[in-house]
Amino acid sequence: MKAVFLGATKGIGRALARQLVARGDRLFLLGRDGNDLQRSAGDLRARAGATAAGRATGQAEPARVGFAVCDLENPDGFGRALDEADAELGGFDTVVITAGLFATQDRLENDRALCRRLLTVDFANTVVFCEEARVRLLARGGGTLCVFSSVAGERGRKPVILYGAAKAGLTHYLEGLDHKFRAAGLRTVCVKPGFVKTGMTEGLKPPPFAGTAEGVAAQVVKAIDRGKPVLYAPGMWALVMLVIRALPRLVMRRIGF
Amino acid sequence: MNGSATPTLSGWGRSPVVPGHEVRSEDLARVTVGHPLSRGLGRSYGDSSLPAPGDAEVVSSTLADRILSFDPQTGDIRAEAGLSLRDLYRVFLPQGFFTPVTPGTQYVTLGGMVAADIHGKNHHREGCFGAHVTSLTLRVADGRVLTCSPTVERDLFRATLGGMGLTGHILEVGFRLARVPSPWIYGESERISDIDQFIHGLKEAGPRWPMTVGWIDCTSGGKRLGRGTLFKGRWAEPSEAPAHPPRPKGRFSVPFNLPPFAMGRLSVKLMNPVLYWRHLRRHQRGIVHPETYFYPLDALRNWNRIYGKRGMTQHQCVLPESAGRGAARRFLEVLVAHGGASFLCVIKDCGPEGLGLLSFPKPGISIALDIAVRDDTQELIDALNEQVIKEGGRIYLTKDAFTRPEHFRAMEPRLDEWLAIRRKWDPEGKLRSAQSVRLFGDKP
Numbered sequence A: 001m002k003a004v005f006l007g008a009t010k011g012i013g014r015a016l017a018r019q020l021v022a023r024g025d026r027l028f029l030l031g032r033d034g035n036d037l038q039r040s041a042g043d044l045r046a047r048a049g050a051t052a053a054g055r056a057t058g059q060a061e062p063a064r065v066g067f068a069v070c071d072l073e074n075p076d077g078f079g080r081a082l083d084e085a086d087a088e089l090g091g092f093d094t095v096v097i098t099a100g101l102f103a104t105q106d107r108l109e110n111d112r113a114l115c116r117r118l119l120t121v122d123f124a125n126t127v128v129f130c131e132e133a134r135v136r137l138l139a140r141g142g143g144t145l146c147v148f149s150s151v152a153g154e155r156g157r158k159p160v161i162l163y164g165a166a167k168a169g170l171t172h173y174l175e176g177l178d179h180k181f182r183a184a185g186l187r188t189v190c191v192k193p194g195f196v197k198t199g200m201t202e203g204l205k206p207p208p209f210a211g212t213a214e215g216v217a218a219q220v221v222k223a224i225d226r227g228k229p230v231l232y233a234p235g236m237w238a239l240v241m242l243v244i245r246a247l248p249r250l251v252m253r254r255i256g257f
Numbered sequence B: 001m002n003g004s005a006t007p008t009l010s011g012w013g014r015s016p017v018v019p020g021h022e023v024r025s026e027d028l029a030r031v032t033v034g035h036p037l038s039r040g041l042g043r044s045y046g047d048s049s050l051p052a053p054g055d056a057e058v059v060s061s062t063l064a065d066r067i068l069s070f071d072p073q074t075g076d077i078r079a080e081a082g083l084s085l086r087d088l089y090r091v092f093l094p095q096g097f098f099t100p101v102t103p104g105t106q107y108v109t110l111g112g113m114v115a116a117d118i119h120g121k122n123h124h125r126e127g128c129f130g131a132h133v134t135s136l137t138l139r140v141a142d143g144r145v146l147t148c149s150p151t152v153e154r155d156l157f158r159a160t161l162g163g164m165g166l167t168g169h170i171l172e173v174g175f176r177l178a179r180v181p182s183p184w185i186y187g188e189s190e191r192i193s194d195i196d197q198f199i200h201g202l203k204e205a206g207p208r209w210p211m212t213v214g215w216i217d218c219t220s221g222g223k224r225l226g227r228g229t230l231f232k233g234r235w236a237e238p239s240e241a242p243a244h245p246p247r248p249k250g251r252f253s254v255p256f257n258l259p260p261f262a263m264g265r266l267s268v269k270l271m272n273p274v275l276y277w278r279h280l281r282r283h284q285r286g287i288v289h290p291e292t293y294f295y296p297l298d299a300l301r302n303w304n305r306i307y308g309k310r311g312m313t314q315h316q317c318v319l320p321e322s323a324g325r326g327a328a329r330r331f332l333e334v335l336v337a338h339g340g341a342s343f344l345c346v347i348k349d350c351g352p353e354g355l356g357l358l359s360f361p362k363p364g365i366s367i368a369l370d371i372a373v374r375d376d377t378q379e380l381i382d383a384l385n386e387q388v389i390k391e392g393g394r395i396y397l398t399k400d401a402f403t404r405p406e407h408f409r410a411m412e413p414r415l416d417e418w419l420a421i422r423r424k425w426d427p428e429g430k431l432r433s434a435q436s437v438r439l440f441g442d443k444p
């Protein structure tokens, strides 16, 4: 697999990138902070070296892991960044997006600028990035587009109204792509993580079945391989959301979830 | 989880338990600004990784776990301080490299290994971890980030090795991995019938074996005082090692705190002879999985829960060569006289002192006792410490929760030099821990 990865430096993205290089996939990293990207590229290179040695293929050069700056807040740079990745990888077949913003409902209600930024990044700009990726993938007969949405987008819920709305839009977009372009070879994987203990959820109280970045990443690797269109991770959330989706409005209005 | 509203923290011994919580971020450099202390995986037993009274937060380094560079020619590696030994060895053992020094658990971070200047079964040969550290990146008390090494800011470097996090937040660690001939261990073990034989056995094995350690049955006194098992090991040569790589081991878990009788005096009394006689044949030898060899206790996750709600402490001391031949026997006699029973008692010989100004080891015999916390634990630790002082020895801060400041001072002639360097880098006393308040009189 040759993958462009937006968001590999932190959280689940970091764990996922590690699992991909560990099994021999080639990666090109995109993100907004060049220094941070360089550190992650070094990390992934060292971890890729381990598999090269483990396979004893005599390949002494550890895999290159390239990177380029690409900020989800600046859509003008998307096309150029993807082209750079394409050149370096010699044609990518997979695009993974784990990047995004998160803020609590409280903060978003009280900070209009932040609210606008989050809605723009998590919905509009992510979709625009996906469009750039989609065109490139389809032009070569298809590939995989794996994007992190969230269980927060499943239903309008009090604790995640704004963040959830952006993610709901993203989820819908990915479903639409799946319906329209799967036959043409584009496989979309919409990942809906539930609560996962990472830097992003730092300071929030974890619910009983909170996932780990490593566990979720392992699920995502499988989903990418199988082209599974929707993945709840940890799997428990599929059940939780089944119930949440079925709850009548009257009940939703009462509960705090 | 204890159901109460305020979050709490504790070390591996689960005693003491103090109010406080960890702040964590991948960006360790950012999150350390203005905080009094960093901690890693909390495998120190006592209060060294806990916030001072009044401080609500400590930084957790565990999300900062990237390998920044590695040179397969030399083994030189640089990584963020939160990288765990478990992660490290899974990446590098298949490439023929291992940490030059490892403690008895793989669930430690590089930062914790530096701050405690940990030692392993090979101390008599390789010294402490600090002997292999080439440079450290540190956020010091005034907020600056700087690099120190054996040649650059040497005083800061020396004070940081074994300095229990009190000289600055360790952000990055550069050190040299050791090349190993295969990923397997060749081990030999031997039943030993008393403490004097043990000391003799360790001394004799030292020059021939890179790794040595012993488990003592501390329940038997008199003639059998200090009987146990001596383990010797080295990395296996490719010709002896299995062709396949060792597979990472699974773990069992202790699901909850066991009731007090689980680690009562009686069960300790029963278990120790069992462990002793399990080693039926006088000698055993063969190829061993590296995890089984280095980290036998890791096979049981949360084994510290065995000690129940009150937790446990570890008393680890080194009795110097200058104390003469009977020192270990005299020490164990104090333990037995106080009715002290220890489920696990580990004995090891130490080589020369290293660079670290507060590092624990010095030439002699180290004895580590796991002790369940009870009403009389303070008295027992006091008695053991008085004996240690008499023999000219000292204790290991990373295990400690009960030592009195005057006792520590009496053990540690290097303390004033270390305190002076610490004051130079942190004149306002911004960096502190529960341990530094207890032992060094820091203002809470």
Ligand SMILES: Cc1cc2nc3c(=O)[nH]c(=O)nc-3n(C[C@H](O)[C@H](O)[C@H](O)COP(=O)(O)OP(=O)(O)OC[C@H]3O[C@@H](n4cnc5c(N)ncnc54)[C@H](O)[C@@H]3O)c2cc1C
Pocket (backbone or CB within 6 Å): B012, B037, B038, B039, B040, B041, B042, B043, B044, B045, B048, B049, B061, B081, B082, B102, B103, B104, B105, B107, B108, B109, B110, B111, B112, B113, B115, B116, B117, B118, B119, B120, B121, B163, B164, B165, B166, B168, B169, B170, B171, B297, B398, B399, B433
């Ligand atoms: C089963 C078991 C076996 C052990 N065997 C051995 C052994 O054989 N030899 C040995 O020497 N030790 C041994 N230990 C002790 C252990 O190696 C040390 O306590 C080690 O420091 C724990 O690392 P940690 O990452 O968990 O650090 P913590 O316990 O989280 O912290 C320990 C100290 O390091 C400081 N610290 C941690 N990270 C940083 C950082 N980034 N910057 C500044 N300060 C920091 C903390 O403030 C604290 O003072 C053992 C422990 C266990 C549980």
